[in-house]
Amino acid sequence: xxxxxxxxxxxxxxxxxxxxxxxxxxxxxxxxxxxxxxxxxxxxxxxxxxxxxxxxxxxxxxxxxxxxxxxxxxxxxxxxxxxxxxxxxxxxxxxxxxxxxxxxxxxxxxxxxxxxxxxxxxxxxxxxxxxxxxxxxxxxx
Amino acid sequence: xxxxxxxxxxxxxxxxxxxxxxxxxxxxxxxxxxxxxxxxxxxxxxxxxxxxxxxxxxxxxxxxxxxxxxxxxxxxxxxxxxxxxxxxxxxxx
Numbered sequence: 001x002x003x004x005x006x007x008x009x010x011x012x013x014x015x016x017x018x019x020x021x022x023x024x025x026x027x028x029x030x031x032x033x034x035x036x037x038x039x040x041x042x043x044x045x046x047x048x049x050x051x052x053x054x055x056x057x058x059x060x061x062x063x064x065x066x067x068x069x070x071x072x073x074x075x076x077x078x079x080x081x082x083x084x085x086x087x088x089x090x091x092x093x094x095x096x097x098x099x100x101x102x103x104x105x106x107x108x109x110x111x112x113x114x115x116x117x118x119x120x121x122x123x124x125x126x127x128x129x130x131x132x133x134x135x136x137x138x139x140x141x
Numbered sequence: 142x143x144x145x146x147x148x149x150x151x152x153x154x155x156x157x158x159x160x161x162x163x164x165x166x167x168x169x170x171x172x173x174x175x176x177x178x179x180x181x182x183x184x185x186x187x188x189x190x191x192x193x194x195x196x197x198x199x200x201x202x203x204x205x206x207x208x209x210x211x212x213x214x215x216x217x218x219x220x221x222x223x224x225x226x227x228x229x230x231x232x233x234x
Contacts, residue, residue, distance in 0.1 A: 012143035016150030019195065023154035023161075026191055030161035033168050033184050039176055042168075046184040049161065049191070057154075057194045061206075064198050079194070079210055083187065086217040090183060093221060097228035098176040 011067040015060045022056025025049060038109040043095055050087040054080055151199040158192040179223045186216030 007015075025048050032045030058080040065073040102110045165188055169181030190212045197205030222232050 007143040007147065009143050009146075012146040015198065016146050019150045019154040019198070022191065023157040023195070026188060027157040027161045030164040030184055030188060033181065034164040039174065039180070042177065043180060046165070046180065046187065049184065050187050053191060054187070057191050061194050061198050064201075065203060068201065076194075076206060079190070079206075079213055082210070082213055082217075083190075086213075087187075090217060090220040090224065093224040094176060094179060094183075094227070097224045098174075100228055101176070 007064075007067055011063060015064050018056045018060035018063070022053045022058075022060065025056065026053035029053065039098055040095070040109065040111055043091060043098075047087060047091065050083050054083045147198075151195055154195050155192065155199070158188055158195060162188045162192065175227055179220060179227065182223070183216060183220045186212060186219070190216070 029046045029048030029050075032048070033042050036042045036045060058076045061076045062073060065076070099110070162185055165181050165184035167181075169178050169185060172178045172181055190209045193205045193209040193212065197203060197209070226232050
């Protein structure tokens with residue numbers, strides 16, 4: 001806290017708000033990672049911390065160092081861009097690996113390929129069109 | 142005044158991020174299967190990266206930026222390698 005007493009009040013408030021938003025969202029995301037039930041629910045939770053959690057803390061440090069050194073400092077955006085680009089890649093790889101393992105072992109909570117459709121709720125016209133569609137499909141085959 | 146605001150905001154943010162790291166490491170230790178552990182490790186990496194950014198705001202030392210960039214890079218590589226290992230059973234084939 002060496003140069004912090006020179007900061008104007010609006011900068012301190014802005015930094016504090018963005019710090020608290022970022023840290024709070026990261027905490028909520030990690031709590032979801034701890035709390036949710038299946039793996040496919042849990043994989044969504046930490047992205048809260050890698051999207052707006054990272055963005056909030058990066059914006060706070062950009063504001064802090066720009067005000068302290070009284071010039072525009074943007075190299076913290078590098079972290080934000082890097083995290084934004086790499087998180088979907090890693091999570092897609094991880095979820096595909098987990099899905100592959102679960103399908104190979106016939107695990108308990110595999111997500112379905114299509115939502116289950118209930119035939120009793122389908123009206124007659126829709127059923128006919130579905131039947132004709134099925135017929136054309138079989139003919140095409 | 143502004144020093145006090147900044148001090149308390151940084152302290153609360155650090156405490157929140159430390160609790161988040163504890164939750165992620167609990168998931169990494171307990172996690173019923175291997176992919177849960179990898180996910181916990183990934184969350185632990187990103188939380189520690191954010192914690193170092195908050196450290197750099199708190200101390201006013203810009204050196205923490207490089208450390209946090211390196212942690213982010215290594216976390217990406219580690220998670221990709223571990224996902225490849227879960228998928229195939231080996232990393233380099």
